[in-house]
Amino acid sequence: MTERYGDYSGASNPREVFGEALRDARETRAAGKLTQSDLARKARTSKSTISRIERGVPPIASNLPALFDQIFETNGLFKRLHEEVVSQSYPAVFRRRMALEREATIIREWSPTIFPGLFQTGEYARSLFRSSNPRATDEEIAGLVRARLVRQELLLGTAPPNVYVVLCESVIRHRMGSPAMMREQLSVLLGHGTRPTTRVQVLPFDAEPHLLVDGPISLLTAPNHSTVVSVEAFRTSSIIEDPEHARTAMRAYDDLTSEALSTRESAVLIREQMETL
Known part of the structure; x- marks a missing residue:
């Protein structure tokens, strides 16, 4: 399933890439589309947090990438994208x-x-x-x-x-x-x-x-x-x-x-x- 994600030519930074990947996964989920509220409940967070992440607004709580990978069965995609986000915070x-x-x-x-x-x-x-x-x-x-x-x-x-x-x-x-x-x-x-x-x-x-x-x-x-x-x-x-x-x-x-x-x-x-x- 991971191969379905990764081409985000419109994204200018890793946070935007992460946000677009999350929105893509949420809207094309094999088991059925999730609203932001649905995803928030599954990830034990708030709708505003999901909305903020999808818009590329920091921060991304460190526990969320693994939960997203579990929910969407993305084989570590969000963990890898989050590592890129973290690396960008360094010079x-x-x-x-x-x-x-x-x-x-x-x-x-x-x-x-x-x-x-x-x-x-x-x-x-x-x-x-x-x-x-x-x-x-x-x-x-x-x-x-x-x-x-x-x-x-x-x-x-x-x-x-x-x-x-x-x-x-x-x-x-x-x-x-x-x-x-x-x-x-x-x-x-x-x-x-x-x-x-x-x-x-x-x-x-x-x-x-x-x-x-x-x-x-x-x-x-x-x-x-x-x-x-x-x-x-x-x-x-x-x-x-x-x-x-x-x-x-x-x-x-x-x-x-x-x-x-x-x-x-x-x-x-x-x-x-x-x-x-």
Whole structure:
């Protein structure tokens, strides 16, 4: 059924594409046309919400795309369209990284400064976005937070990627907000660490010097086993595809994991830090 949708030449942005696809699905549903009120009841939302989405007006609640796919039997169409909507909320320099992340089978993260976006709580993300966007409205900040949380859904699917994260000890020590916010963030990190597809390690302050000391990087491995390196700096990101560069980064990352505490030792350290807050 998915093939019936996807040609929306009149739509100028992903929100409009999503809205047109929803209206198309609603009006051509195999089991019978649905009114906006009918769809609202099935999706447990309001008619005004359906109307707003079909007109391309934000936001789209993160739970709705999966419900629309279930109602219309569209095999993940609305989930994929929503991912495009979310990616557009990021600056252009980050969009390709988001696309590569969604397709990756293995994600390796190193961060010497903050919790990676895939593990951030809403409050932690809000604090970061507010500090880096002081002139943004509350609505704009809320939109950035929603996009960040939607991005994390790739960890919750039926076939999530393997995710390996190494954090500098300073990340868990540095209090970014209230003690309650930091306890929640550390608790969420611990929870991720219990997942069979996720490994969390902390690099202690007294670790040996390493090649990745300059800043955070991500190593994204695709289904064809090729790996690219994503390097982030202030308000920008670059993708390095050179195979030799990727191999060097992988060796450096392996060295980092060997210097880091084990997953069990890391969890103990994180719990101890929670108790000090």
